[in-house]
Structures are given as C-alpha cells and as structure tokens.
Amino acid sequence: MRPDFPTAALEQAWAPARAAGAVGSASVAELREHTAGFLSAVCSVFPPESRLTGLDVGSGAGIPGLLLAWELLQTSWVLLDASQRRCDFASAAMTALALESRVSVVHGRADNRPPVVSRETMDVVTARLLASPAETLELCAPYCRPGGIIVASFAARDRPLWERATDVSGIGSIEFSAAGEANFVCVRVVDGLDPALPRRPKARARRPLIGD
Numbered sequence: 038m039r040p041d042f043p044t045a046a047l048e049q050a051w052a053p054a055r056a057a058g059a060v061g062s063a064s065v066a067e068l069r070e071h072t073a074g075f076l077s078a079v080c081s082v083f084p085p086e087s088r089l090t091g092l093d094v095g096s097g098a099g100i101p102g103l104l105l106a107w108e109l110l111q112t113s114w115v116l117l118d119a120s121q122r123r124c125d126f127a128s129a130a131m132t133a134l135a136l137e138s139r140v141s142v143v144h145g146r147a148d149n150r151p152p153v154v155s156r157e158t159m160d161v162v163t164a165r166l167l168a169s170p171a172e173t174l175e176l177c178a179p180y181c182r183p184g185g186i187i188v189a190s191f192a193a194r195d196r197p198l199w200e201r202a203t204d205v206s207g208i209g210s211i212e213f214s215a216a217g218e219a220n221f222v223c224v225r226v227v228d229g230l231d232p233a234l235p236r237r238p239k240a241r242a243r244r245p246l247i248g249d
Contacts (some may be wrong), residue, residue: 050133054126099127145191147176170198171245219229
C-alpha cells in the first residue's frame with residue numbers, strides 16, 4: 038500500500054457521507070485495510086504496473102474503486118451507483134484524492150446498461166458486499182472483458198453459492214481469499230457469457246443466475 042495516503046483530506050471529504058450513513062463507522066485506515074483484499078486479488082492476476090480499466094459496481098461513496106485507483110497508478114476507473122447522493126459523496130472523495138484524471142463517477146444502474154460503460158470492456162470489475170452471489174455476478178460479469186476478472190467481497194455464508202458460479206456459461210476459474218475478517222472471490226471471465234445479461238430485476242428473481 039502506498040505510504041503517502043491523504044487520510045485527513047479523505048476523512049474530511051467523507052464527513053457528509055458518514056453523517057448520511059453511506060460510509061459506516063469504519064475508519065479510513067480500516068477501509069484501506071479492507072481494500073487491500075481487493076488489491077491483492079487484482080495483483081494476483083495483473084502486475085501492479087499494468088494499465089487497466091476498472092468498474093466499481095454499487096460504488097457508494099467510492100469504496101473500493103477510489104482506493105484501488107489510488108494504489109494502482111496506471112489504472113482508470115468508473116464508479117457506478119444508482120444513488121445521485123452517493124455519487125456526490127464519491128465525487129467529493131475523488132477530488133480530495135486528486136484522481137479526477139483517472140476516475141469518473143457515474144449515476145446509473147448496471148442493469149440499465151449505462152451508455153458510458155460498454156459491455157465486455159473492463160479488465161477489472163469490483164463489488165463490495167453488493168448483493169447475493171447471483172445478483173453480483175449478473176450485474177458485474179457483462180462489463181468484464183474475456184480474460185478479465187471480477188473481484189467481490191462477500192459474506193462467509195455465501196461461499197457455497199460462489200463455488201457454483203463456474204456452472205455459468207462465460208465464467209472460468211474462481212479463487213477465494215481473505216483479508217482480516219473479510220472474504221473475497223476472484224472470478225475469471227471467459228468467452229461465452231449470455232448476451233442477454235444483465236436481465237431486469239423480475240427476470241433475475243424468477244431464474245437466478247446461480248441456483249440455490
């Protein structure tokens with residue numbers, strides 16, 4: 038992890054987000070520690086100096102996308118969230134970290150296929166405790182290029198469902214890791230993903246991508 042992180046500036050920028058409950062009670066140092074799990078998974082596939090494009094789905098106030106952009110100097114990121122208010126919090130944090138040249142904050146939903154994020158173009162797609170494994174995979178995988186990865190944090194009880202993700206067409210190998218008390222899954226995307234993904238909420242509810 039880079040040693041020159043502007044903790045005080047980010048804490049100040051996130052003060053409104055904390056007041057609104059969009060960041061939670063974890064300190065910036067604890068959030069960076071959590072992000073180290075994402076960072077380790079990304080760097081297990083791509084060298085740290087790689088030029089990568091990343092998408093953080095359900096980014097909220099910018100976690101983990103902003104923190105990964107800070108650590109990985111050759112990467113550019115799109116932070117996607119359905120709440121304009123959370124996007125405003127992420128934008129303030131982006132400015133505090135001086136990442137405007139490499140980060141874009143986008144208000145939108147992954148299942149609405151936002152035009153600023155093209156299908157199968159991202160090297161890395163991340164999600165922090167976004168939803169169930171089936172939802173997370175469906176909302177993230179369509180934006181990841183073949184050969185790219187999805188990295189998600191998840192609740193320990195969901196590991197058996199994540200283990201079944203290899204049954205989904207277009208999903209390759211899956212690797213698990215942990216950092217502190219947090220659990221992470223790294224999913225490799227290959228050719229063959231269903232072009233109809235992501236589906237609308239009712240369709241996903243009727244037939245989850247990963248069965249129980």
